[in-house]
Amino acid sequence: MNTNTIRVGIIGTGGRGITCIGRQIAVQASELGMTITAFCNRTENRMQVALEDVNAVAKAAGNEPFSPTFYSNAIDLINDDQVDVIVITTPTNAHLEAAIPALQSGKKVYLDKPIAHTLEDSIAIRQAEHESGNTMIMGFTRRYEKPWIDCKSLVESGAIGNLKMMLVRAVLPYAFYFQTWHRSRAVSGGALNDKGSHYTDVFNWFAGGRALQVNAFGGRNVFQEQEDAPEFCSECDRDCPYRADQIRPDTQDQVKGAVDASFAQETDPMKRKDNCVYKKGADIYDHASINYQYDNGIVASIFYTIYGPQAEDEETLELVGTKGRIILTRLRGEINLVTDYGEKKHEVIPCKAEYFESSHFGADRKLVQEIAAHARGGPSPVDGWHGMEATRMVVGALQSLDTGGQTVRMADLADGS
Ligand SMILES: NC(=O)c1ccc[n+]([C@@H]2O[C@H](COP(=O)([O-])OP(=O)(O)OC[C@H]3O[C@@H](n4cnc5c(N)ncnc54)[C@H](O)[C@@H]3O)[C@@H](O)[C@H]2O)c1
Structure with a gap:
């Protein structure tokens, strides 16, 4: 591997981390001198599905396949000396637990939007950015x-x-x-x-x-x-305009392949992608x-x-x-x-x-280029304060x-x- 190659670790290998950012790294890997060296996810099977996904894209683009180390703990990925850039694409309430140590590590950090689910977490992440002097780059796609x-x-x-x-x-x-x-x-x-x-x-x-x-x-x-709402679309045979398995639009905003069988195996209902829209909670x-x-x-x-x-x-x-x-x-x-x-x-x-x-209408392609430029010392287009x-x-x-x-x-x- 070229010593100038930017080695990326992705924390949260779901829709955003893989079908948007991971795939764009896979497409532009040789052009940008980037590779993926680590994955961290709450569930192991998601990392396997994610790897197959990005490697299929890399192959189609004529790029080398990736062979990232799998971690179940964000701190282990952050400490991996084969990782230069930490990409954080976990659900929003899990941003802080990865973002603060990532910023403090001095490595380059990409954090997706929104910065956090509460104002308290947002301020804490911004303060960690400020105190570490490590300006991050954020995923406001527009x-x-x-x-x-x-x-x-x-x-x-x-x-x-x-x-x-x-x-x-x-x-x-x-x-x-x-x-x-x-x-x-x-x-x-x-x-x-x-x-x-x-x-x-x-x-x-x-x-x-x-x-x-x-x-x-x-x-x-x-x-x-609704009192009689089912738990999940996959257990329901009603004629409903909001069936997750049928209506999920396939536009550049809601990317094809973002929902796959690995989510149906989720043990936590909150992490499923087909909860009934009328269900309590x-x-x-x-x-x-x-x-x-x-x-x-x-x-x-x-x-x-x-x-x-x-x-x-x-x-x-x-x-x-x-x-x-x-x-x-x-x-x-x-x-x-x-x-x-x-x-x-x-x-x-x-x-x-x-x-x-x-x-995202071409935005993720440019975003990955900006992540590469930032990793090489360029400015951050949009940081933690924003x-x-x-x-x-x-x-x-x-x-x-x-x-x-x-x-x-x-x-x-x-x-x-
Ligand atoms: N910039 C954009 O336009 C854009 C678009 C979509 C999503 N997002 C953001 O990206 C983030 C992720 O969204 P998504 O749609 O990819 O969600 P997702 O549910 O598809 O993926 C999240 C992944 O993180 C994993 N995970 C959950 N908790 C974890 C933890 N504590 N540690 C490690 N892994 C964990 C899940 O198993 C899953 O694989 C959110 O903050 C979301 O708002 C941004």
Whole structure:
């Protein structure tokens, strides 16, 4: 092996760790000088399935197969001297136990979003990053996705004047949040943390200021508990629009092969991927309308539900400036631009990345390139402070939702300073 090869250890060899990041390492291994030398997972059979998966991808790309060491304990992987970069893709409530020792080890760290399931854990991880002086790189995919990057450049070029308003409209077919560990706030921090932290991070990236206050309305009106709900889809023969085994969309956002037989062997029901959406025990919201006010006068809203139909315009970012406006349609990889007070109407800018058909519309491919560049001493595009602030804004929104829409002052939420 080349001495400059970046050796990656993946903690949490599930959907994100393998079907997104592992596969992208497998595709680009020789180009980027990367390899996978260690896996850590709670269950051994997941690592075996994961290895077969990434090695099939490596083979198809003409790359060498990987032969990682398997660990059941994150600390052992972190201490492995054959690992240079630690990738953490465990469920969100398990981020802290790996992230703090990983940051303290001085090795390069990639941590997926959301940073944590609670504000306390988010602050603790951010503090470990700060105190160790070891800046990590985080997985806010839209920061690596071409249309969002192009939008940012358009705003910076003054194309729409001064940015004043932002809206993410996310009408998503994400029933799976009620079928997986995401259904518990104690594990995920809520569906809003899992998805909404992408959006609050985008707002912070574009706004260049800090949120002052938030209010939100929402709740649960489709995935309400039913007394006679079965445990799992695989044990149920009802005609149901949310069957995990039939409807899981196969888009670049919900990657093919992310659910496989190894999950049906899970002993912990929370780790299964086919819990009935109507089963008791879920404490997350299925829709919300959220408003933030920034210290620089910008206002930003999230219009969000996870029972939307699959549709080409299921996720859009709308930006309004003093001279124009932008609408980004994510699944079309397209920007619609109006400038000069409406003089220039509806310029449709196709801006798909070259590998738009790959996971997260090409973002994971770029993300792995950024991880490699960071491992070689480059900057982190998005670090733990951004991760903490994104979840802090979600926590503010949840506090408002929990209290029927009361306004929450962000200054009342700790940030570790
Ligand atoms: N950036 C993105 O767009 C994006 C997309 C999907 C998921 N994610 C994030 O990635 C993380 C993982 O999500 P996922 O969808 O891959 O979940 P998953 O359930 O598919 O995979 C998690 C894996 O971690 C293992 N695991 C659980 N607890 C563990 C522990 N304590 N130590 C080691 N292994 C453990 C599980 O067995 C499983 O294999 C979450 O934080 C999620 O929010 C980010």
